[in-house]
Amino acid sequence: MIDWFKRFSKRPVLTADLQARIRRSFEEAAGDEEHFPSTIDPRILHVRVLLETFGDLRGKRVLDAGCGKGRFGRVLVGEHPGARVHGMDIALAMLRHVAAPLHACAGSLTALPYRDGAFDFAYATESLEHAVEIEKAVAELCRVVKRGGKIVIIDKNKEHWGKLETPEWERWFGRAEMEGWLRRHCARVESRPISYWEDVDPDGMFLVWIAEK
Numbered sequence: 488m489i490d491w492f493k494r495f496s497k498r499p500v501l502t503a504d505l506q507a508r509i510r511r512s513f514e515e516a517a518g519d520e521e522h523f524p525s526t527i528d529p530r531i532l533h534v535r536v537l538l539e540t541f542g543d544l545r546g547k548r549v550l551d552a553g554c555g556k557g558r559f560g561r562v563l564v565g566e567h568p569g570a571r572v573h574g575m576d577i578a579l580a581m582l583r584h585v586a587a588p589l590h591a592c593a594g595s596l597t598a599l600p601y602r603d604g605a606f607d608f609a610y611a612t613e614s615l616e617h618a619v620e621i622e623k624a625v626a627e628l629c630r631v632v633k634r635g636g637k638i639v640i641i642d643k644n645k646e647h648w649g650k651l652e653t654p655e656w657e658r659w660f661g662r663a664e665m666e667g668w669l670r671r672h673c674a675r676v677e678s679r680p681i682s683y684w685e686d687v688d689p690d691g692m693f694l695v696w697i698a699e700k
């Protein structure tokens with residue numbers, strides 16, 4: 488019955504084999520500093536939206552889900568030294584770049600290795616597009632954030648699918664689609680297109696979703 492469902496269901500399934508392939512691909516990609524950089528300019532709006540949404544992070548616990556080399560978390564702790572930012576990723580080679588004061592942890596977006604309500608804030612930047620079972624990953628993000636906490640997701644817009652080369656498991660989602668997934672767990676959800684720079688209008692490629700649980 489389960490095999491029949493998997494074969495005919497259109498919903499993608501993250502099998503152990505596929506997860507291992509995705510992990511291997513990112514273990515290798517960690518050596519590619521040009522496409523998977525370990526730093527980010529703090530003026531980029533993708534960073535600013537996190538800082539503005541979360542506010543004062545002193546003593547707050549923050550999860551970077553699918554953190555890669557931890558480039559976003561490094562800016563957060565740089566601006567708020569009292570923040571406790573945890574970077575979680577499937578690829579150990581990425582996590583080797585995630586050094587103190589950031590905390591690093593290996594795990595999967597679809598089964599986060601944290602207890603319910605462990606974080607004040609959580610964010611995922613260009614990682615959910617690799618989660619395959621994206622709804623499940625969203626449910627996990629919401630589970631580990633406490634009530635009243637905030638979640639920020641930045642990812643590519645499904646309407647622009649085809650404009651970039653993508654691995655076979657990658658999937659982009661629409662604005663309303665992600666809003667619907669977040670609304671199942673969160674009291675408030677909003678979204679908008681976002682550009683990199685303040686003086687450049689968004690071209691629609693990237694969207695940001697902001698939710699309050």
Ligand SMILES: C[S@@+](CC[C@H](N)C(=O)[O-])C[C@H]1O[C@@H](n2cnc3c(N)ncnc32)[C@H](O)[C@@H]1O
Pocket residue numbers: 509513524552553554555556557558559575576577578581594595596597611612613614617618
């Ligand atoms: C495009 S990179 C983005 C990294 C980081 N968020 C950033 O913006 O610099 C995608 C990251 O998601 C991680 N990833 C992919 N699938 C994952 C999964 N199932 N669980 C945890 N991390 C995953 C990859 O290892 C990779 O580091």
